[in-house]
């Protein structure tokens with residue numbers, strides 16, 4: 076079955092029985108307070124953490140049954156933080172994204188070059204290709220790391236706070252890119268802290284206390300009672316053009 080699916084994930088750390096399915100062609104936003112378990116869930120769904128109970132299925136087959144290169148061709152993960160290969164040129168960093176296709180000793184071909192060029196272009200990072208990663212601003216670096224994930228041309232893309240460090244223009248650029256990638260058929264799962272960005276996703280899942288406590292269309296999920304329960308009484312929701320807009324009341 077197509078999709079990436081968490082079934083009954085318990086542990087490690089925060090997870091207390093999580094069911095979540097990401098379908099091809101959908102952009103699913105993961106929202107929730109600090110410490111709720113979002114990163115842990117994402118890492119478990121990327122195969123980087125072994126759940127104590129439950130399992131993750133990738134296209135119907137247990138994720139743990141995939142070899143790392145095979146998994147890397149299907150699924151790419153953008154972590155929240157470093158370590159970063161600071162001493163590499165941007166283009167070299169993005170070429171690292173081709174590793175699951177090439178292996179350690181493979182020779183790059185036309186397809187690899189095209190994937191790298193496409194990823195740099197899609198993330199607005201092409202002009203940085205000759206710079207050292209360590210010399211970039213936080214926002215520039217974030218876009219390059221997103222390009223590295225995209226260069227694998229995965230079917231599923233898992234992103235931990237991809238808009239952190241980005242100015243408003245580039246936040247809008249990433250949000251538009253996530254939508255475009257989903258339209259191209261990718262399954263995109265992104266942890267976001269800004270509910271207004273989550274409101275632009277196809278679907279929102281809310282993680283709280285290690286569980287998915289709500290999921291559905293943004294307008295059904297992003298309600299004032301739910302958000303106040305998560306973040307406190309100062310959170311308000313207005314509706315503009317049929318979409319929820321979340322703001323803080325002074």
Ligand SMILES: Nc1ncnc2c1ncn2[C@@H]1O[C@H](COP(=O)(O)OP(=O)(O)OP(=O)(O)O)[C@@H](O)[C@H]1O
Nearest residue numbers: 088089090107108109110111112113114115116282
């Ligand atoms: N390696 C670890 N060892 C022990 N506890 C951990 C570990 N990793 C995470 N946790 C705990 O699990 C809980 C969930 O952490 P997680 O990073 O998944 O939350 P999050 O929802 O991504 O939070 P944030 O929004 O702050 O990034 C936290 O209480 C955290 O302290």
